[in-house]
Amino acid sequence: MLCLGAASARAQLTIEIIGGGADQLPITVLPFASEDKYQHRISEVVSADLARSGRFRLQEIGSVRPLPSEPAEVNYRYWKNRGSQTLVIGSVAERSDGKVEVRFRMLDTSKEVQVLGYAYTIVLPQMRAIAHKIADIIYEKLTGEPGVFSTRIAYVAKMPRRFELHVSDADGFNSQFILAHREPIISPAWSPDGTRIAYVSFEQRRSIVFVHNLVDGTRRVLAAFDGINSAPCWAPDGKRLAIALSKDGISQIYLIDADGGGVTRLTTSNAIDTEPSFSPDGKSLLFTSDRGGSPQIYRMSAAGNNVERMTFEGSYNVTPRYSPDGKAFAFIQRNQGRYRLAIMDLATRQTQILTDTSLDGSPAFAPNGRMILYASIVGGHGILAAVSSDGRIKQKITASAQDVREPAWGPLVGSR
Amino acid sequence: MKKILLACCVAVLVAGCGTKGGTQKAPIEQHDVLEPQKQQQQADEAAKQARIQQEQAELKRQLDEQKRKQEEAARQAEAEKPEVKPLPATSMSEKALADPATLLKEPGSPLSKRSVYYDFDAFNIKVEFQPMVEAHAKFLLEHKDFKVRIEGNCDERGSREYNLALGQRRADSVKRAMTLLGVPAKQIETVSFGSEKPKALGHDEEAWAENRRSDIVYPGVDTPQQ
Numbered sequence: 001m002l003c004l005g006a007a008s009a010r011a012q013l014t015i016e017i018i019g020g021g022a023d024q025l026p027i028t029v030l031p032f033a034s035e036d037k038y039q040h041r042i043s044e045v046v047s048a049d050l051a052r053s054g055r056f057r058l059q060e061i062g063s064v065r066p067l068p069s070e071p072a073e074v075n076y077r078y079w080k081n082r083g084s085q086t087l088v089i090g091s092v093a094e095r096s097d098g099k100v101e102v103r104f105r106m107l108d109t110s111k112e113v114q115v116l117g118y119a120y121t122i123v124l125p126q127m128r129a130i131a132h133k134i135a136d137i138i139y140e141k142l143t144g145e146p147g148v149f150s151t152r153i154a155y156v157a158k159m160p161r162r163f164e165l166h167v168s169d170a171d172g173f174n175s176q177f178i179l180a181h182r183e184p185i186i187s188p189a190w191s192p193d194g195t196r197i198a199y200v201s202f203e204q205r206r207s208i209v210f211v212h213n214l215v216d217g218t219r220r221v222l223a224a225f226d227g228i229n230s231a232p233c234w235a236p237d238g239k240r241l242a243i244a245l246s247k248d249g250i251s252q253i254y255l256i257d258a259d260g261g262g263v264t265r266l267t268t269s270n271a272i273d274t275e276p277s278f279s280p281d282g283k284s285l286l287f288t289s290d291r292g293g294s295p296q297i298y299r300m301s302a303a304g305n306n307v308e309r310m311t312f313e314g315s316y317n318v319t320p321r322y323s324p325d326g327k328a329f330a331f332i333q334r335n336q337g338r339y340r341l342a343i344m345d346l347a348t349r350q351t352q353i354l355t356d357t358s359l360d361g362s363p364a365f366a367p368n369g370r371m372i373l374y375a376s377i378v379g380g381h382g383i384l385a386a387v388s389s390d391g392r393i394k395q396k397i398t399a400s401a402q403d404v405r406e407p408a409w410g411p412l413v414g415s416r
Numbered sequence: 417m418k419k420i421l422l423a424c425c426v427a428v429l430v431a432g433c434g435t436k437g438g439t440q441k442a443p444i445e446q447h448d449v450l451e452p453q454k455q456q457q458q459a460d461e462a463a464k465q466a467r468i469q470q471e472q473a474e475l476k477r478q479l480d481e482q483k484r485k486q487e488e489a490a491r492q493a494e495a496e497k498p499e500v501k502p503l504p505a506t507s508m509s510e511k512a513l514a515d516p517a518t519l520l521k522e523p524g525s526p527l528s529k530r531s532v533y534y535d536f537d538a539f540n541i542k543v544e545f546q547p548m549v550e551a552h553a554k555f556l557l558e559h560k561d562f563k564v565r566i567e568g569n570c571d572e573r574g575s576r577e578y579n580l581a582l583g584q585r586r587a588d589s590v591k592r593a594m595t596l597l598g599v600p601a602k603q604i605e606t607v608s609f610g611s612e613k614p615k616a617l618g619h620d621e622e623a624w625a626e627n628r629r630s631d632i633v634y635p636g637v638d639t640p641q642q
Binding site for chain 2: 380
């Protein structure tokens with residue numbers, strides 16, 4: 001039942017931007033010379049990436065022809081007057097050895113200079129990847145933060161007769177399932193280096209945690225103790241995971257080596273402790289516990305000491321996830337019967353509700369902390385959605401699959 | 417009985433095919449080089465044999481399919497039996513004495529009930545389900561060779577991982593109630609499906625109430641032995 005690299009068009013994701021941020025930067029991305037000879041047009045992929053981030057306003061190209069693809073051909077004043085401080089030009093050319101050269105330049109229309117420019121030699125299947133890389137470079141240059149367009153996401157698609165664990169590009173393209181089974185799959189978690197995904201599979205009719213190697217497609221059991229084996233979360237060093245096990249009674253949090261050895265108990269309560277989330281520095285963990293009578297979010301040291309309750313508002317606060325900078329955490333809060341994605345600033349302890357849906361779950365930060373991907377149920381169907389961590393930009397991600405759920409955003413490492 | 421007959425048919429077909437091919441091939445082999453006509457005949461014969469073998473394989477597949485369907489139908493018929501059976505005069509019918517599993521399917525008896533329902537985010541066994549849990553405990557005490565699997569479930573709301581832990585607590589609380597009544601722990605297995613295997617598929621209170629549930633499952637009685 002282990003399926004590798006099999007594409008499933010049925011689970012392809014479509015991303016629709018609902019809201020837009022204020023202070024969007026105007027930018028013009030011109031079609032790259034000769035790009036329309038290829039299935040994936042570089043400028044379209046770059047434009048879609050930048051638009052999806054909610055931080056750019058993509059300007060119309062207008063009717064002037066021919067369009068420039070080299071700096072010498074650019075009439076800076078014309079593009080400046082059209083409202084763009086930034087102009088992106090480029091070209092695609094096939095070389096005699098069959099490889100493709102992609103050149104791009106980012107120009108400042110006020111200063112009439114090139115801000116940056118690169119040429120890449122690629123093979124055809126890398127066309128989208130190089131477009132994402134170009135978008136990342138533009139994004140980082142203009143916002144000062146790393147772009148996440150070259151990253152990957154994982155999610156679970158519930159098909160009519162089976163569950164599929166998918167890995168796709170961050171824009172939903174190139175979706176492939178790495179595991180398919182008629183029994184449920186939940187809680188995918190990327191290793192910090194992006195080469196492995198831990199997840200919970202019910203394929204043996206109970207919850208067992210596996211670690212799946214994306215490079216060679218092999219996998220191994222991480223935890224299959226009596227009772228539940230669940231909620232894997234990688235430590236930042238990638239050597240250990242925090243995990244929830246009920247082998248000693250009620251679900252408690254343990255540390256386990258990535259090879260399944262060295263199990264150490266971290267919590268000792270007479271209540272449910274689950275959903276550990278490592279801080280980026282690896283020094284503390286957030287987790288969910290009902291030790292106070294209702295599920296709430298707590299924080300403790302990575303050694304299991306200094307337990308502190310973090311949430312007090314309402315009787316159901318679950319699924320904490322540290323932001324990549326460690327300064328905030330996303331979680332799910334029940335409020336008047338609605339389960340919504342919220343974020344708490346650790347310095348001020350202020351909570352902001354980010355969504356207006358009512359059955360949210362499984363938040364996952366983008367590795368630059370800008371967006372939070374999450375699952376929700378809308379119109380009886382499982383969907384994925386994303387919201388910026390300030391709540392201003394919203395995306396709805398739908399799939400032709402019956403249900404999509406359990407998103408996990410892969411790391412920046414290895415993709416840049 | 418039918419199953420055995422079918423299996424025999426398949427066996428005979430397969431065996432027959434083997435002997436026929438074997439006996440006809442041997443003598444032809446000596447002549448085929450000399451007589452082109454016979455060579456053609458042999459080729460024809462080989463093609464025919466291949467066709468027959470293909471047809472027989474297809475037939476075997478169909479028979480297997482049929483057999484599977486009949487077994488499925490038999491299983492379904494077995495599962496539906498209690499509904500069509502007339503009520504026995506006493507709960508200890510002759511058959512029940514012979515097969516204790518019948519007790520578990522006696523309509524109206526607490527043993528025929530299998531599910532404990534819960535309030536949201538709760539795992540305590542409500543008063544109305546205690547007699548049923550006690551009846552199963554008594555049955556397990558009296559029938560040491562029977563085992564149960566208690567499956568804890570939750571509604572879809574909130575966290576999947578928290579629900580997985582809660583489902584385990586629900587199943588474990590039923591197990592604990594039974595062990596307190598003296599049932600050896602080794603007769604009881606627990607598992608949590610959290611909110612992953614909802615019985616009711618809706619997204620409303622009715623579906624949620626149905627899904628906040630522990631099921632007491634007798635492997636081999638309620639489901640095929642695993």
